[in-house]
Amino acid sequence: MAACTDLPFRLIAREKGLGFCFLEMVSAQALARENKKTRRLLQSAPQDRPLGAQLLGCDPANMAEAAQMIEDMGFDLLDLNLGCPVKKVVNNGEGSALLKEPEKAAKVFKAVRKAVKKIPVTVKMRKGFQDESGTEAVCLAKIAQDCGLSAVTVHGRTQRQGYSGKADYAAIGKVKRAVSIPVIGNGDVIDAAAAAALKQISGCDGIMLGRAGLGNPWIYNNLDKVMSGSKGSFYVPTxxxxxxxxxxxxxxxxxxxxxxxxxxxxxxxxxxxxxxxxxxxxxxxxxxxxxxxxxxxxxxxxxxxxxxxxxxxxxxxxxxxx
Ligand SMILES: Cc1cc2nc3c(=O)[nH]c(=O)nc-3n(C[C@H](O)[C@H](O)[C@H](O)COP(=O)(O)O)c2cc1C
Known part of the structure; x- marks a missing residue:
């Protein structure tokens, strides 16, 4: 999460049981320009693994170049951001704006998949731009699968919603049923009940946790326990x-x-x-x-x-x- 999940955040979270984690998004254009601040955002450490990096951009050639750089830096996975709702980003045609332009998104997916040789490439998207039904995410997830991407994460809100309303787990389920690559569900998971609801309603293969981890690194172990069916009690820090x-x-x-x-x-x-x-x-x-x-x-x-x-x-x- 931008401006939140920096290296110190992740080091604390790893100590408390965080498994796979993503860096905050970085702009492919800024990375290709060797922007110093962008490099700092990609700062990591040996104990900060497994770790995925995430790219934001919409120009296929630029995204391919940045993707190669990410792979060369030794990250375990590359994720493509098709979910950012921020106006400035959307007005650039990036982030969730690509939900409205599946053909352009396909070009990005293909270029990146071709450029990256060793690590999995995945995509994170919202359920739609304005359309509430989840159809846009279904369409994009199918394209991602056809382009050779390894998994898709769906945040169950539209761009228009920002962070208001509730994440729609049924829409995530539509994506799950439409593709055979793993689908990771995301949105509003703050406790075991929400995690169980997301899994049960959507049938998703995994859960991505965002805001609930802020200042609460104990949640990762707690949710892992619940999701693996362990009977142990929820740990509450003093x-x-x-x-x-x-x-x-x-x-x-x-x-x-x-x-x-x-x-x-x-x-x-x-x-x-x-x-x-x-x-x-x-x-x-x-x-x-x-x-x-x-x-x-x-x-x-x-x-x-x-x-x-x-x-x-x-x-x-x-x-x-x-
Ligand atoms: C401050 C902030 C920064 C975020 N930055 C990113 C980001 O860089 N990349 C991304 O894919 N999602 C980003 N998100 C979205 C979250 O990853 C997640 O999809 C969203 O918050 C819903 O999940 P949650 O309810 O578990 O937080 C951000 C969210 C917030 C609140």
């Missing part, structure tokens, strides 16, 4: 573990991105780990007013010290993108 994990996340941000960026990132990271807890708003407001690492650490310590003994479980900030 406030102390939350404190330690948030502070470690901050230290990793400093190590990998430097103090300045780490302090800025803490404005959202601190919110993720504390959303819904008493005093979280005040903590966020205070963190937003400083770039001093020592002060940020002590604000976090003070916040957790002040928590009552019995705390409610924090809520994943599901509306983050709105």
């Amino acid at each position: 406030a102390e573990e939350r404190r330690r994990t948030l502070l470690k996340h901050f230290e990793l941000e400093i190590t990998h991105l430097g103090e300045g960026l780490a302090a800025l990132h803490m404005r959202r990271i601190a919110l993720w780990y504390t959303a819904g807890l008493p005093g979280a708003k005040a903590l966020r407001a205070a963190v937003c007013q400083t770039t001093d690492s020592a002060l940020i650490r002590s604000l976090i310590e003070d916040f957790f010290d002040a928590l009552p003994a019995a705390i409610p479980q924090p809520q994943a900030p599901l509306l983050l993108a709105e």
Whole structure:
């Protein structure tokens, strides 16, 4: 997820049991121009595996060139973004705009598939651009399969919906029934019940988790347990573990991105780990007013010290993108 799932996020999540993971999308054009910031987005580490990279773009030749670069960097998989709903992206003909242009999408798929020799290429899409029925995703998934792509992930919302409404698991099921390559379902999975509903309604082969992992790296192991039918109970972190994990996340941000960026990132990271807890708003407001690492650490310590003994479980900030 753009601006969220950076290397420090993933290192924390890997420790807690995250399996396959994707980097945030990178622009194929920026990558081909050797843009420095884009290179930083692709930063990884040996323990950060297995890992897929994701490309955003709509020009077949440019996408093929960027895809080769991704393969040469040693990623395990390349995913193509046909889901981003952001206006600027869509106005460029990229992301979910390609749902409206299946022929153009096919050209991109073919060019990338030809350029990439060793790793699987997959595609992530929304269920449609404006059309609610899921037909656009079905059409594109079939094209992806015909072009030799290895799997398709479907987020059960249209571009028009952004992040409003509910993800439509039945539409994901339409895609599942239309192709023989694996279909990964995505959208609104925040707990075991939602994961089970997605699997049962759509028949999907796997689940991709987005926002619910923010500030909640324990969810990966918990959901793996549920999905594999294990009877073990859902693990709920203590406030102390939350404190330690948030502070470690901050230290990793400093190590990998430097103090300045780490302090800025803490404005959202601190919110993720504390959303819904008493005093979280005040903590966020205070963190937003400083770039001093020592002060940020002590604000976090003070916040957790002040928590009552019995705390409610924090809520994943599901509306983050709105
Ligand atoms: C802040 C933010 C950034 C995102 N960035 C990406 C991205 O780079 N690539 C992508 O495929 N999806 C991206 N998404 C979409 C998510 O991967 C996912 O499809 C969507 O949030 C629905 O799943 P969820 O309910 O599990 O979060 C992003 C979502 C958010 C909220």
